[in-house]
Amino acid sequence: MYFTGMIIAICTFLIIGFWHPIVIKTEYYWGTRPWIVYLIIGLASVVGALFIENTLISAVVGVFGASALWGIGELFQQKKRVERGWFPKNPKRKYTTASSPTPTESESE
Numbered sequence: 001m002y003f004t005g006m007i008i009a010i011c012t013f014l015i016i017g018f019w020h021p022i023v024i025k026t027e028y029y030w031g032t033r034p035w036i037v038y039l040i041i042g043l044a045s046v047v048g049a050l051f052i053e054n055t056l057i058s059a060v061v062g063v064f065g066a067s068a069l070w071g072i073g074e075l076f077q078q079k080k081r082v083e084r085g086w087f088p089k090n091p092k093r094k095y096t097t098a099s100s101p102t103p104t105e106s107e108s109e
Contacts, residue, residue: 004056011060019067019074027078028090035072042068 026034045065052058081087089095 007056008059008063012063015060015064015067019071023071023074023078024087027075027082028088029093031093032075032079035075038068038072038075042066042072 042065045061045068047065049058049062049065052061078087082089083095
């Protein structure tokens with residue numbers, strides 16, 4: 001029997017489960033600023049996977065990198081979820097909202 005596919009599937013599931021709380025905590029403490037870290041980790045992992053001869057390890061490293069890259073989008077989605085009130089805001093952070101209304105000329109008089 002060959003277990004490589006099953007091992008890759010289990011590792012993929014665990015890697016996605018690993019990144020989910022990391023994205024939530026990253027947005028809570030630092031906002032979307034660390035997206036560049038996700039990009040560097042993701043690209044390094046994906047490129048690194050190209051040079052790993054072992055199929056199982058290469059696949060797991062590639063999935064890890066792809067999950068990091070996917071996390072960039074999720075980081076910005078998490079910001080929207082926080083703005084909608086679906087997740088708590090960090091009381092120690094200052095939030096800026098692009099959709100905050102600006103006073104019109106008649107209101108400012």
